Amino acid sequence: METKRNVYLNMVGIQQAQDCLFEKFGHLETGVQTLDVVQAQNRVLAAPAVAVISSPNFHAAAMDGVAVDAESTFGANDEAPKSLTIGKTAFWVNTGQVLPDGTNAVIMIEHLNILDENTIGIEAPAFPWQYVRKMGEDIVATQLLFPRDHKINAYAMGALLSGGVFKVSVRKRPGVLIIPTGSELKRWQDVTPETMKPGDVVESNATVLTALCADHGADATVNPMLEDDLQTIQAAVSDGVDQGYDMVMILGGSSAGSKDYSKPVIENLGRIYVHGVTMMPGKPLMFGGIGDTPVFGIPGYPVSAIVAFEMFAGPLLLAMQHLPPLKQEVVAVSPVRKVASKLGREEFLRVKIGAVDGRLMSSQLPRGAGSITTLTEADGIIRIPQHVEGIEAGKKVQAHLLRPLDAIENTVVITGSHDNTLDLLSDQIRLEHPGMGISSSHVGSMGGLMTIKKRGCHMAGCHLLDPDDGTYNISYIKKYLPDVPVRLVNLVMRQQGLILPKGNPDKVKRLSDIAEKNVTFINRQPGSGTRILFDFSLKENGLSAADVSGYENEEYTHMSVAVAVLSGRAGAGLGIKAAALALKLDFLPVVTESYDLVIPEIYYHLPKVQALICTIQSAEFKQRVMALGGYGVEQTGEELFRSV
Numbered sequence: 013m014e015t016k017r018n019v020y021l022n023m024v025g026i027q028q029a030q031d032c033l034f035e036k037f038g039h040l041e042t043g044v045q046t047l048d049v050v051q052a053q054n055r056v057l058a059a060p061a062v063a064v065i066s067s068p069n070f071h072a073a074a075m076d077g078v079a080v081d082a083e084s085t086f087g088a089n090d091e092a093p094k095s096l097t098i099g100k101t102a103f104w105v106n107t108g109q110v111l112p113d114g115t116n117a118v119i120m121i122e123h124l125n126i127l128d129e130n131t132i133g134i135e136a137p138a139f140p141w142q143y144v145r146k147m148g149e150d151i152v153a154t155q156l157l158f159p160r161d162h163k164i165n166a167y168a169m170g171a172l173l174s175g176g177v178f179k180v181s182v183r184k185r186p187g188v189l190i191i192p193t194g195s196e197l198k199r200w201q202d203v204t205p206e207t208m209k210p211g212d213v214v215e216s217n218a219t220v221l222t223a224l225c226a227d228h229g230a231d232a233t234v235n236p237m238l239e240d241d242l243q244t245i246q247a248a249v250s251d252g253v254d255q256g257y258d259m260v261m262i263l264g265g266s267s268a269g270s271k272d273y274s275k276p277v278i279e280n281l282g283r284i285y286v287h288g289v290t291m292m293p294g295k296p297l298m299f300g301g302i303g304d305t306p307v308f309g310i311p312g313y314p315v316s317a318i319v320a321f322e323m324f325a326g327p328l329l330l331a332m333q334h335l336p337p338l339k340q341e342v343v344a345v346s347p348v349r350k351v352a353s354k355l356g357r358e359e360f361l362r363v364k365i366g367a368v369d370g371r372l373m374s375s376q377l378p379r380g381a382g383s384i385t386t387l388t389e390a391d392g393i394i395r396i397p398q399h400v401e402g403i404e405a406g407k408k409v410q411a412h413l414l415r416p417l418d419a420i421e422n423t424v425v426i427t428g429s430h431d432n433t434l435d436l437l438s439d440q441i442r443l444e445h446p447g448m449g450i451s452s453s454h455v456g457s458m459g460g461l462m463t464i465k466k467r468g469c470h471m472a473g474c475h476l477l478d479p480d481d482g483t484y485n486i487s488y489i490k491k492y493l494p495d496v497p498v499r500l501v502n503l504v505m506r507q508q509g510l511i512l513p514k515g516n517p518d519k520v521k522r523l524s525d526i527a528e529k530n531v532t533f534i535n536r537q538p539g540s541g542t543r544i545l546f547d548f549s550l551k552e553n554g555l556s557a558a559d560v561s562g563y564e565n566e567e568y569t570h571m572s573v574a575v576a577v578l579s580g581r582a583g584a585g586l587g588i589k590a591a592a593l594a595l596k597l598d599f600l601p602v603v604t605e606s607y608d609l610v611i612p613e614i615y616y617h618l619p620k621v622q623a624l625i626c627t628i629q630s631a632e633f634k635q636r637v638m639a640l641g642g643y644g645v646e647q648t649g650e651e652l653f654r655s656v
């Protein structure tokens with residue numbers, strides 16, 4: 013029987029929820045175990061580590077040469093050299109060897125005149141203890157090597173072994189039980205792309221959270237996936253608590269759906285402390301306690317699950333082992349465009365960051381919590397406080413970096429129209445110029461030109477048709493970028509046409525058939541070159557927007573237009589042939605157009621931009637483009653126009 017629908021508890025702020033979590037569970041700490049030092053990387057010392065031997069444990073030669081009593085060398089100079097007798101006043105030593113009794117200095121072999129087998133000459137005195145590593149110079153037995161709570165890194169392992177500490181007492185890694193729930197979930201081992209049915213979802217959160225647990229020093233065990241059933245989930249949670257896991261996480265079922273059981277499970281076995289946090293994503297996060305065990309209800313959407321973990325479960329796992337919080341580099345960035353945000357929720361906005369013109373510029377990625385690529389594509393996260401309604405373009409705000417700054421600085425930022433060859437370019441540039449990368453965001457051709465004007469990108473991908481003379485891009489550059497000297501470099505020629513369902517069921521033969529046969533159309537956003545082309549083509553055919561059903565439905569990329577056709581949401585869309593081919597759809601060519609890069613002169617000579625142009629001009633890139641189908645590379649990499 014299904015339960016009554018859940019009603020959220022009062023939502024609380026992030027800080028309040030964190031305070032509550034630590035008030036209830038902040039006292040928990042994992043037990044102590046003894047480990048060989050060699051096994052103890054990243055562990056936290058539970059007791060101070062004290063050296064039991066000195067290092068070196070004897071006076072050691074620091075150089076290859078002879079060991080001497082320094083006093084016996086005093087007075088030597090180049091006019092009155094001294095000679096020493098091997099075995100009596102001088103003793104051959106190699107670096108690291110014990111200094112023979114009665115000696116206290118080493119003379120380097122380079123400074124010796126070897127007179128015969130038993131005699132050497134020196135032209136300078138040795139100072140006492142020169143080139144000697146004295147006993148205890150590095151570590152003295154009884155010295156404190158590290159206090160408790162020190163995290164053992166690679167260097168520390170070296171110091172411990174050198175100080176004779178071979179075993180250490182460390183905090184145990186917390187054990188976490190992860191219970192994925194949801195009748196729609198499939199194990200990756202059990203599906204293939206062919207066997208996936210609508211409604212099936214590949215389980216991924218357990219893997220992500222297991223890896224995040226490892227990053228936080230914890231060992232996760234993944235319970236077999238459970239159906240949405242109160243009794244089954246409750247039994248698994250109860251068993252986990254009985255088995256002594258330090259933390260239990262129920263994945264999914266945290267919100268208000270009729271099959272969301274995390275809350276009743278925790279309530280039946282213990283107490284809920286928080287359900288609902290004013291953050292986005294991750295809002296329906298909950299946690300409670302069963303006995304002394306913290307139990308989390310982690311929201312099912314992948315990004316929500318990650319945010320919930322990183323804000324709550326992760327910090328608690330670190331604290332249990334006395335590990336310090338993980339630090340992320342924070343930089344000041346300026347959004348290229350105004351960012352809107354909802355009052356009353358702290359938003360974790362995923363952004364791409366580009367180093368353009370000496371500033372770090374951010375452009376926001378889609379906000380969907382179900383979209384893991386909003387995190388994998390992101391260079392950083394801007395946290396927008398709950399009392400802030402949005403961020404003005406150009407205003408400086410803080411972003412937490414997800415990628416090293418130098419990688420961001422080596423990235424060419426391309427904004428504008430979308431084309432599949434940009435993905436290819438992104439891969440090819442890595443091959444030809446390791447360390448370089450491109451980051452492309454899709455705001456349409458006009459959006460690209462406007463971003464150039466605002467100095468928000470290094471180049472813009474454009475395919476803007478001038479209906480008056482059939483040229484591409486040049487008249488728009490003259491009109492919209494009159495004060496910005498730019499170069500126009502061709503990336504590809506490409507076929508644009510109608511993307512149609514496989515087999516062309518509506519028998520569309522020409523563009524006007526869309527209106528005549530009342531085929532539902534999927535459009536592109538205003539300002540995109542494809543939208544301009546479509547409007548132009550309609551006019552050429554004596555048609556208007558009102559004649560096209562679905563004209564108002566918009567997508568942002570060629571691939572999403574193709575997906576709309578594939579899924580049956582639309583019967584036709586205008587887009588590039590490569591997108592139709594990629595999804596095995598039919599394609600009716602309309603025009604061949606020039607897809608070009610508009611590159612401001614001030615960036616053209618940057619090494620990273622030059623690296624990109626070299627890559628575009630390479631034979632391998634052109635071959636890969638041709639293999640996609642629907643493209644021409646006759647002018648690829650050529651400068652078509654310069655407004656200098």
Ligand SMILES: Nc1nc2c(c(=O)[nH]1)N[C@H]1C(S)=C(S)[C@@H](COP(=O)(O)OP(=O)(O)OC[C@H]3O[C@@H](n4cnc5c(N)ncnc54)[C@H](O)[C@@H]3O)O[C@H]1N2
Nearest residue numbers: 192213215216217218264265266267268295311312313316
């Ligand atoms: N009426 C309301 N509905 C929802 C609300 C709300 O306030 N009122 N909140 C939304 C928010 S915000 C979130 S976040 C989600 C959280 O949902 P649940 O925790 O209940 O998770 P599910 O419904 O089970 O799944 C959501 C989504 O994620 C997929 N999923 C779940 N587990 C996994 C997994 N282990 N690996 C991969 N993907 C997983 C699942 O298939 C669903 O697509 O609720 C909103 N609803």
Ligand code: MOO
Nearest residue numbers: 293294295316381
């Ligand atoms: O928190 Mo839901 O957290 O917006 O996806």
